[in-house]
Amino acid sequence: MDPNNRVLSRMGARELTEQEVDAVQGAFVRHTLTPCFIDKKQQLLNGDQSIGECG
Amino acid sequence: MKLIVLAPEDDNHTAPIKWALEKAGQKVVCWAGLSWTDEGQSSLLMDGDDTLILGGHSVDPGDVIWIRRPEVPVPNPKVSESDKKFASLEYRCFYHSIAYFFETLPVWCINNYSAARVMIQKAVQIRLARQCGLKTPATLMSNNPAAVRKFFSRDNARTICKGFTPHVWQKEGKMSVAITETFELTSDQLPSDEVLTYAPAIYQERVPKEYDIRMVLMGNHIYSYALKNKKQALDWRQDAGLGHVTAELVPTPPDVEKGVLEFARRSGVCFGSLDFGVDAQGTWWFLEINEEGQFLWIDQFNREARLLEKFCAFVTAPQGSNLPLEARQDLFPSLQEYEELLKNEQVAPIGRPRQEDPFLSMEA
Numbered sequence: 001m002d003p004n005n006r007v008l009s010r011m012g013a014r015e016l017t018e019q020e021v022d023a024v025q026g027a028f029v030r031h032t033l034t035p036c037f038i039d040k041k042q043q044l045l046n047g048d049q050s051i052g053e054c055g
Numbered sequence: 056m057k058l059i060v061l062a063p064e065d066d067n068h069t070a071p072i073k074w075a076l077e078k079a080g081q082k083v084v085c086w087a088g089l090s091w092t093d094e095g096q097s098s099l100l101m102d103g104d105d106t107l108i109l110g111g112h113s114v115d116p117g118d119v120i121w122i123r124r125p126e127v128p129v130p131n132p133k134v135s136e137s138d139k140k141f142a143s144l145e146y147r148c149f150y151h152s153i154a155y156f157f158e159t160l161p162v163w164c165i166n167n168y169s170a171a172r173v174m175i176q177k178a179v180q181i182r183l184a185r186q187c188g189l190k191t192p193a194t195l196m197s198n199n200p201a202a203v204r205k206f207f208s209r210d211n212a213r214t215i216c217k218g219f220t221p222h223v224w225q226k227e228g229k230m231s232v233a234i235t236e237t238f239e240l241t242s243d244q245l246p247s248d249e250v251l252t253y254a255p256a257i258y259q260e261r262v263p264k265e266y267d268i269r270m271v272l273m274g275n276h277i278y279s280y281a282l283k284n285k286k287q288a289l290d291w292r293q294d295a296g297l298g299h300v301t302a303e304l305v306p307t308p309p310d311v312e313k314g315v316l317e318f319a320r321r322s323g324v325c326f327g328s329l330d331f332g333v334d335a336q337g338t339w340w341f342l343e344i345n346e347e348g349q350f351l352w353i354d355q356f357n358r359e360a361r362l363l364e365k366f367c368a369f370v371t372a373p374q375g376s377n378l379p380l381e382a383r384q385d386l387f388p389s390l391q392e393y394e395e396l397l398k399n400e401q402v403a404p405i406g407r408p409r410q411e412d413p414f415l416s417m418e419a
Contacts, residue, residue, distance in 0.1 A: 003246055003250070004246070004247060004249075004250060005250075006250075006253070007250070007253045007254040007256075008216060008240075008246060008250060008251065008253070008254065008256055009216070009217070009218040009222065009235050009254060009256060010224060010233070010235075011246070012216055012235070012236065012238035012240070013222075013224065013233040013234055013235050013236060014233060014234055014236045014238075015231065015232070015233050016231075016232045016233070016234060
């Protein structure tokens, strides 16, 4: 990754471990997801922050 | 009275709460939001005896409206390409009319849409929290390189950086994933001025926290949970997601409680999830509030929390009731019971795939 052409938040983003990647699969497409963290159970943890005009 | 939830029925908080309320004999209906489909259509008639219909449901005096997570308005996909932009704006404007109109009706909104729209702004939150007597870290929101560098030149100060919104980057064709996270940054690590203009960011004094607090506000009721993890990570969420965090009910210091209730009064928010960091001196630092933040996960980490039951008691409380929510929480079944049913496929699954995720980007 070239640090000169990416946003600062991408540079500070955390690369997930294999275990975490495994846990997050399928979570991206969930409606209320805020994928700032991973929840192996029901995604009850995910989605603290909503975005857009409605939430 | 009925509860009208603005969210899809399979939303991960809506589904168990609807189930629990119905088990207790309460009426609950869901409206996923404005769309062209039969169930998404709405009518607002103002002829002296105003009526508002959401899908097949009328909004009646005394109803409770929980603006949980409505979907973005969906115009009819068959609309002419030439009219798509107009139709989309019309749908959006009509949705706003509905959401703000609730506030003129004799109903109770959780939360009022106008309050929610203002309080989603982190800058407003921090300023209001400070005005209400809560301790807040020094914060800079900026895309101006000179201002950023000046903020980092403060004496003996550690600084963290975070985004306004979360995001995920996934490498194309690979499983590799990176997630935005609050991270510490020094002046030496700052990138070029140009990079600092690529996206605004939040730069904040690092709170020397010993542990985190997740607080749930329900009207005048406040429940605070200490979140502790062995790694003392800057951001507890990743560890929580992997089950490495404990959530212990702790008393809220009187001055913090007073500040939070004043914050709620001034902002107009009656429900929300607040984050605090607690330092070695026991000082609680306000970090943020998510007015429709997630809270049922605390029941999974601490079965005695019973926030599902408390929330059910909150939304069904008689008007003007000053009773503690605990006095009525036994009327409702627990999340654990719901989870058993879910495991045995005796209730519908939650969270089916939907629209494109606005938080996900692919990268090379």
